[in-house]
Amino acid sequence: MMTQQKTCLDPVILNLWHPLGAIDEVAACIVVETVLLDESVSFAVDEDRKVFVWRSRTGLRPGDRFHQLAVDDLLPARSAYGYVWTSLGTPSDDIFPIPEYAEADRRKLNAATFGVNVSAPRAIENFLDMGHFPYVHTDILGVEPHTEVKEYDVEISVDRDEILATRCRFYQPMASIASDGGADVEYIYRVPHPYCSVLYKSSPLDETRMDVIAVFLQPLGEERIRAHMMLCVLDDTNADKIIKRFQQTIFGQDKPILENQFPKRLPLDPRAETPIRADKSAIAYRRWLSQKGLTYGVIPVAN
Amino acid sequence: MITLYDYELSGNCYKLRLLMSFLGVDHTVVPVDFYPGREHKADWFLKLNPLGQLPVLQDDDLLLRDAQAILVYLAAKYDTSDCWYPRDNPALLGEINQWLAFADGITGTASAARLHDALFYDFDIEAARAGAHRLFRILDEHLWFGEQEGRDWICSAAHPTVADIACFPYVMLSEEGGISRQDYPAIRRWCDRVKRIKGFIVMSGVFPAGPAKAA
Ligand SMILES: N[C@@H](CCC(=O)N[C@@H](CS)C(=O)NCC(=O)O)C(=O)O
Numbered sequence: 001m002m003t004q005q006k007t008c009l010d011p012v013i014l015n016l017w018h019p020l021g022a023i024d025e026v027a028a029c030i031v032v033e034t035v036l037l038d039e040s041v042s043f044a045v046d047e048d049r050k051v052f053v054w055r056s057r058t059g060l061r062p063g064d065r066f067h068q069l070a071v072d073d074l075l076p077a078r079s080a081y082g083y084v085w086t087s088l089g090t091p092s093d094d095i096f097p098i099p100e101y102a103e104a105d106r107r108k109l110n111a112a113t114f115g116v117n118v119s120a121p122r123a124i125e126n127f128l129d130m131g132h133f134p135y136v137h138t139d140i141l142g143v144e145p146h147t148e149v150k151e152y153d154v155e156i157s158v159d160r161d162e163i164l165a166t167r168c169r170f171y172q173p174m175a176s177i178a179s180d181g182g183a184d185v186e187y188i189y190r191v192p193h194p195y196c197s198v199l200y201k202s203s204p205l206d207e208t209r210m211d212v213i214a215v216f217l218q219p220l221g222e223e224r225i226r227a228h229m230m231l232c233v234l235d236d237t238n239a240d241k242i243i244k245r246f247q248q249t250i251f252g253q254d255k256p257i258l259e260n261q262f263p264k265r266l267p268l269d270p271r272a273e274t275p276i277r278a279d280k281s282a283i284a285y286r287r288w289l290s291q292k293g294l295t296y297g298v299i300p301v302a303n
Numbered sequence: 304m305i306t307l308y309d310y311e312l313s314g315n316c317y318k319l320r321l322l323m324s325f326l327g328v329d330h331t332v333v334p335v336d337f338y339p340g341r342e343h344k345a346d347w348f349l350k351l352n353p354l355g356q357l358p359v360l361q362d363d364d365l366l367l368r369d370a371q372a373i374l375v376y377l378a379a380k381y382d383t384s385d386c387w388y389p390r391d392n393p394a395l396l397g398e399i400n401q402w403l404a405f406a407d408g409i410t411g412t413a414s415a416a417r418l419h420d421a422l423f424y425d426f427d428i429e430a431a432r433a434g435a436h437r438l439f440r441i442l443d444e445h446l447w448f449g450e451q452e453g454r455d456w457i458c459s460a461a462h463p464t465v466a467d468i469a470c471f472p473y474v475m476l477s478e479e480g481g482i483s484r485q486d487y488p489a490i491r492r493w494c495d496r497v498k499r500i501k502g503f504i505v506m507s508g509v510f511p512a513g514p515a516k517a518a
């Protein structure tokens with residue numbers, strides 16, 4: 001049964017860092033198993049929060065106690081933004097920066113890790129799209145008649161190799177759990193990794209600062225992901241579980257939309273879908289993936 | 304004073320939010336971090352429900368678990384129209400309870416498949432999906448024959464009952480467990496009718512009915 005499983009051959013994707021799980025949610029030194037790019041991998045976090053990742057092996061099963069000596073061929077491993085990251089190829093030294101994560105007064109949480117039957121690029125594209133707010137997140141992130149996506153700027157930053165959308169604005173009845181009413185909210189979107197996006201939105205608490213919400217997508221396969229939702233927000237009143245619940249409610253609304261995308265992989269041909277679905281940031285994202293020669297989770301342009 | 308121990312993404316909790324909305328009954332909600340926190344297995348929660356399951360409802364001194372049991376209680380106590388759980392109609396009560404048990408079967412199959420796919424529960428996914436399809440086939444036929452007889456709801460009444468509420472959430476959320484409703488047209492029409500009941504509210508993952516079809 002397992003022998004016919006296809007594996008990822010896309011070097012761009014193989015060489016990237018990918019998230020596996022939230023560090024706070026695993027017991028120290030206990031083996032956890034998950035899947036990455038159709039391969040079974042295991043990880044453990046020791047008492048000093050050092051992280052270890054390896055291709056799953058018969059001698060060390062989920063729930064077992066982890067001993068570093070038991071694994072002689074560890075995969076690259078990093079701890080970043082509260083998650084374990086690994087790579088099945090030769091990764092760059094560093095994972096993309098999120099400088100705000102170092103600010104001591106922010107709440108840093110994994111809102112949840114959800115399994116979604118969709119490709120990672122489709123999920124990133126949905127994350128970038130403000131147009132769905134009034135219809136999918138009614139009375140929270142949008143409400144009729146405030147449906148217009150106002151003009152915003154998109155650039156592909158060459159030196160940082162990431163997409164940046166700025167000057168995005170949207171009227172939101174309840175921009176976050178810390179909001180006390182509707183407000184015009186400013187957004188900045190970054191796509192610093194083909195399968196990860198970081199958004200910044202005005203903080204209801206401090207008009208000079210922004211909340212940071214990131215989605216880190218772990219590709220289980222080409223059409224199935226684990227979506228890790230990282231929050232790094234200003235909130236001095238709500239309990240963790242209340243902040244998480246707000247974000248989970250929003251993600252739960254997106255989930256059926258994501259799972260009904262057809263085709264599940266993202267078509268990179270600019271003519272494949274109508275420009276309404278693929279708006280400005282989506283067009284830049286698709287072009288950026290094309291330029292990278294990415295093939296995993298997408299339908300590449302035929303040539 | 305009614306308190307519901309609640310998790311937003313739980314279809315079983317949604318059953319109670321839905322009935323209380325239909326009845327216009329006020330309540331407060333205590334959020335439980337079901338996922339990822341597993342707070343329903345915490346000591347304080349096990350004192351409320353030793354089964355470690357949501358939902359739990361407290362009404363003054365009465366503490367109840369099990370969504371179906373709570374639906375029965377709330378309707379029997381607060382439904383002044385006596386439609387949702389008609390206390391003086393033995394045949395209908397039997398029928399309603401038959402479908403309440405069926406609804407728990409939907410939880411055991413369709414909801415299990417969703418927990419597997421979305422929250423990584425270690426369940427036999429093929430068995431869960433096959434079980435859900437078996438129940439959906441039975442429900443679809445039942446609803447289809449009902450439509451032929453002019454019956455819009457699960458039980459033999461001219462109005463919906465708590466049986467409709469109990470079966471609705473995990474049918475509606477089935478696709479998150481990889482269970483398509485494409486082959487169940489009578490179920491799809493019934494879902495649409497439920498969404499048009501006055502006082503209907505959504506949960507995360509369930510959308511309101513589309514605009515009514517032009518006559
Ligand atoms: N028969 C119960 C089933 C409740 C149930 O399965 N609840 C889920 C959440 S929706 C739960 O708490 N599961 C945890 C467990 O069973 O351990 C009911 O209808 O209330």
Ligand SMILES: [Fe+2]
Pocket residue numbers: 126132136137250253254
């Ligand atoms: Fe959304």
